[in-house]
């Protein structure tokens with residue numbers, strides 16, 4: 001009997017469409033692991049979010065945070081509701097606090113077009129679009145969150161912070177990711193995205209990048225100013241492999257990237273630190289379509305596949321990595337013939353139709369070489 005690899009997964013269904021996309025996602029995760037035979041996930045659903053705040057007066061109960069810390073990985077659907085706010089009027093988004101609490105500095109935003117999804121760009125090369133944006137997620141301009149000032153109603157200030165410690169770890173992560181991608185047939189090149197021609201902080205960011213690049217001589221490294229990257233992401237995104245950037249630039253560019261691959265319902269993500277990681281779709285709780293069955297579960301399913309890939313890589317367990325590859329391949333197979341089209345892209349396939357198609361592809365499927373970044 002082969003030994004079974006077990007993982008404890010903290011699950012946050014959260015708000016809005018969160019619950020609806022979580023249930024089929026967990027079923028598909030279990031199915032992908034069962035197909036391998038030696039991987040078992042123990043799911044621990046936990047309360048948190050805007051609805052929980054409305055009903056119980058706290059957005060992220062301590063017990064939930066403690067359970068998340070003890071888990072091997074955290075899978076989160078969506079949190080936040082527009083009409084539920086803190087007394088100061090700000091939105092309830094405890095998932096953002098998790099990034100700071102757990103030191104999740106590497107925000108991984110794959111920009112890969114699922115075959116069969118209509119590309120945003122007309123060029124035939126757009127069909128093979130597959131790059132990844134790495135967004136630093138704990139500092140940059142967001143270091144000023146909650147600390148900005150307004151002086152005499154005349155001047156407002158927010159301060160951008162770049163530290164050597166976090167930048168080195170981020171760049172190291174980027175080069176390791178590029179090496180893994182190269183092993184899977186991608187170019188394996190890292191581009192530092194900055195504004196080093198104007199700001200001292202970004203000149204420092206670039207200098208640290210060059211220092212880290214020198215420790216990875218086998219991987220190509222280059223730089224590009226953020227404005228040029230924005231232009232080229234629209235004109236010829238297939239030229240990129242791994243892009244690494246500051247928090248605010250990454251926030252903006254990752255939505256641009258999502259637009260290239262069919263929108264928020266198709267865009268997975270991971271926020272990864274040295275000891276913990278959160279996997280969640282890029283979209284929010286989409287309260288306008290909650291309860292209608294129209295939510296696209298694909299971004300969450302692809303995020304779950306990234307989770308398996310990360311868990312397997314961390315433990316050195318091939319079966320877990322393969323289960324992730326199976327799930328990604330099943331998503332690709334489900335959409336490949338172009339007949340499955342989510343509501344948000346003008347089609348008429350909702351949560352159940354998409355999840356069933358992925359489940360059928362998993363049942364039929366072979367793990368193919370397609371793997372998450």
Ligand code: ATP
Nearest residue numbers: 080264265283284285286288289294295296297344
């Ligand atoms: P947040 O501020 O939390 O990111 P938001 O309100 O800006 O949230 P989303 O909740 O991500 O944005 O969604 C914007 C719109 O996109 C939604 O109102 C919904 O119509 C559509 N949308 C988002 N995610 C999905 C999905 N998974 N399936 C279908 N439509 C979606």
